[in-house]
Amino acid sequence: MSTEGRAAVEPLLGFADTLPAAAPNASAPAPTLHLLTFTLDREEYGIPVTQVREVIRVNSITRVPQVPAHVRGVANLRGRILAVVEIRTRLGLTEGVVTPSSRIVVVEVRGRVLGLLVDRVSQVTKVPVDSVVPPPEEVVTAETDFLTGVARWDSRLIMLLELDKVLLLNG
């Protein structure tokens, strides 16, 4: 693994558990990241598939008065109340409109189960760790430090998200 590659991998805290255990061995097959990707507007984002519990259709999301701006509301997940995060506003996009292709990605981060409202779920995919480069410095600010890298692979750009930070779970 090149030093450049290592520099890109190190910030990927949330992705570390998707790396094969034998990663440092140079003769082993190239390590990959196992991602679930989804789109918001026209951009594609990826999160570690290990953090995804399921993907559900959007039935109804109940608004809750006076909650943080990035909370879309609550939904009924088989009798359990699921908080649904409006990930778009967290990423600086306008509030989304629910369409037939909208989905709620149910994730489990640090023992907590939350829903992410996304425009469309693309696929579960593996990308080589080597294809990940750090995000351009100009786009990363204190507010957007949840962007841990960009995977350039198969003529696509997949932005890798650190869910802890997107969901403000460490604050």
Added chain:
Amino acid sequence: MTLEENPFGDLLQDYIVECLPLAEEVGHAFVELERRWRDGEPGDELLASVKGRLHTIKGNSAMMGLAPMRDVAHALEDACGFLGRAAARRGDEAAALLVSGGGLLVDLIGDASPETDGTAAKAFVEEVRRFLAAAPESSSAERDRRQTDRRGQPRIGEGDGAGNVVRVDFRRLDAMLELLGEGLIQHSGLTELYRRLQRRVGACPEMEELDQTVLSLQKTLTRLESTLMETRLLPVSTVFGRFPRLVRDVAHAEGKKVRLEVTGGETTLDKAVLDRLGEPLLHLLSNAVAHGLERPEDRAKAGKPPEGVLRLQAGAVSGRVAIRVSDDGRGLDADAIRARAESLGMDVRTADTAQLHNLVFVPGLSTAERVTTLSGRGMGLDVAASVIHGLGGTIDVESLPGRGTAFTLSLPVTLAIVRSLIVEVDRERYAVPLSHVAETVRAEPEAIRQINNQGVTQWRGDLIHVADGGAVLGTGGLSGAPRSYYVVMTAGARRRGLLVDRLIGHQDIVVKGLDPALGRPPVVSGTTILGDGRVACILDVVRILEGAGHVN
């Protein structure tokens, strides 16, 4: 180590369930003994009464292999036996030893696990040994008498009907409640379906039969609910049990003389409510000792008996439980509160005394920080109040200078299932707990007047404020049409109308919590799932009436 990981988990749980109340009774008796000895009373029957309990604890602890608890119980048993004979040694030193041992025993049993640390127990046993060694007497004849004493002690829990009692893990009751909740949701779904079917099919014998079946299902579920609710109820004395020692400890640390009078311990509450009630009550009590009651010399100057009286009273009041913590101390200092509020930049020029008193619940204004550092206990009066509010309760304070302070809590008996009015505002549905609903009224536009941009109407001869539901809930009148009804909501002495678009009906709702990701929205206390599977927010009436929400 948590109980789940422990192969002896169930046994250990049984042990705690059986021994903790015994240990608490023992601790309680020791605190009472200390008071009686000071008053020069012998307290023989109290000494005798604890020995049977200690013996049971010792036996159970030994059976579980819990050496620290066994040794402490044994040492206390010895000390009590000795003090039963050596009346001359009764006094503050002996009482302090017993109280500290009783407290240790409660702590050890409450956190019992096979890894329980035995250091404190060893130190205590050593202390008892030294205390007994300082005594001149201990003959075999007396030891024999002690043995006879032990017999004839009735074991607790062997009363009438004990054979019909089964111990159940509370989590099973929670699971049953979840299932009942699902049953209730399914029932309202079924009712909804029935209505739609009736519109399509019209009247026929089968529809009538379906109607009857749905109705009797409702009756069955209601009976199941009340039975299940009853099994979840526990007397408040289970929480009050640890307070005598706490009050004594704080009083010692503060150099105060305090008598705690507890009444209404048999009043019952849902265990889920009780579990969260301990901390706020503990805070109110320690606050009363530390700040409410004066030192004996100051009391004497004020012409009061040197011993302060702290009352903890519980009772059922119109479907809710009232708990009152009152002292006969110096009362709240309204001027000091005013000064503190002004230093925090609050405008209190027009506040009356009662309003100033209620500022003690405002963060930064309570004097609780001092209690915390002083006694290592307590959570802040503002935090205590927010826990009570979180339970759907209210807390009020009354105070008279020089006469004392009283905090009155009003709590729902249960949190789990709440009969509610379902309303619709701007196409979202909300549940309003019926205990807070006084009336629903059709909103005639001409009956609601605007005063200073606030809706006001006559209700039962009084002028009340009528707020727009969309404004309070932040949906701001999407439809633009005037609202059809207002709901008169009450909490304590406060009341207010809330304008809504539609009244959907009454429903028993199963309360579900708020995800921490939602923060702490001020106007919502929880969520529930309605018959159609949609989620609805439960309005926090207490906080809405306190002015939370977008009131314009």
